[in-house]
Amino acid sequence: MARVIEGQAPFQDGFTWYRLVEPDTPSSALPLVVLHGGPGMASNYLHNLAELADETGRAVVLYDQFGCGRSTHRPEAPTDFWGVQLFVDEHHSLMRHLGIEKYHLLGQSWGGMLAAELAVRGLRPASLAICNSPASMELWLKGAADLRAQLPKETREALDKHEKAGTHEDPEYLAATHEFYIRHVVRQDPFPQDFQDSEAQCAADPTVYRTLNGPNEFHVVGTFKDWTITERLAQIKDVPTLVAAGEHDEATPITWQPFVDGIAGATSHVFEGCSHCCHLEQPEEFRRVIGAFLQQHDA
Structure with missing residues (x-):
């Protein structure tokens, strides 16, 4: 049974909460550090990735940004x-606090964007897994518009009406948003409890999500709306990279293909039948693919 250690690492004038999961039978496998999405969703919805500790004999670190x-x-x-x-800065601070120098890095959604930013800025992890992530918000919005056009007419009209009025908390708008989410974010209704927990903590303090992103996944009006890393990806060198996404992902192929094209040696994997949270929809298969990739690059 894996050992779980939770703690707080000093950062800025506060702290970063983390969960370190150590395997029951330790091995020489390198640790895996997981970056959550949002931005602002916290790590709850990724907790099942901690099962990679016992499945692959490595420590797994999750933390709330x-x-x-x-x-x-x-x-x-x-x-x-x-x-x-x-x-x-927070990521580097936490790694110093935990004394972790060489590790695999996996980022989901915004976490994959952050993982790419870390690599572009000089971090050389043992491997890089970019999951369900866009290389630019311009491409993300284009992909979201294409998916939105496939929604029922009354759903599209409700979204348009309330976005024009700025009434993003109206029940009609929230219901229309949910229709998009069950198609392209988590294809389970009701959502898994871990995902609900992440949503609840984000709703309790939406500062990060609303500031950087906006009211939801497809109406991006925050400060990250112009973010892109596409032209900088060539700076990632000698880092084995896996780009993963779901067949029905809100991160459509046009959003993640630049990672495959721009990072030397990068490969991709599409989880059939999945959307944005492949790890919740097909947890065993997701961990099998990721685990095999990690083991391949432990040396």
């Missing part, structure tokens, strides 16, 4: 406080 979940919140912070550099 600053402003999220069980880490320090700063709802009063100015908009420019929340930027990529904050989360880059």
Whole structure:
């Protein structure tokens, strides 16, 4: 049975909450560090990835990024406080606190974007798994528009009406949003409890999500709306990279293909029948694919 250690690592004038899961039978396998999405969703919905500890004999680290979940919140912070550099600095600070130097890095959704930013800025993990992530928000919005056009007419009209009016909390708008989510975010209704837990903590303090993203996954009006890493991907060198996505993912192929094209040697894997949260929809298959990739690059 894996051993779970939870703690708080000092960061800024607060702390980063983390969960370190150590395998029952340790091995020489390198640790896996997991970056959650959102931005602002916290790590709850990724907790089943901790099963990779016993399945692959490696430590697994999950943590709630600053402003999220069980880490320090700063709802009063100015908009420019929340930027990529904050989360880059936090990641390095946590690794120093835990004494982890060489490790695999997996990022899901926004976490994959952050993982790519870390690699572009000089981090050389043993491997890089970019899961369900866009290489630019312009491409993300284009893909979302294509998926949105496939929604029922009354759903599209409800979205358009409330976005024009700014009434994003109206029950009709939330219901229309849910229709998009069960098609392209988590294809389970009701959503898994871990996902509901992440949604609940984000709703309790939506500062990070609303500031960087916007009211939901496809109406991106936050400060990250112009984010892109496409032209910088060639700076990632000598890092084995797997790009993963779901067949029905809101991260459509046009959003993640630049990672495959731009990172030397990168490969891709599409989980059939899955959407944005492949690890929740097909957890065993997701961990099998990721586990095999990690073991391939442990040396």
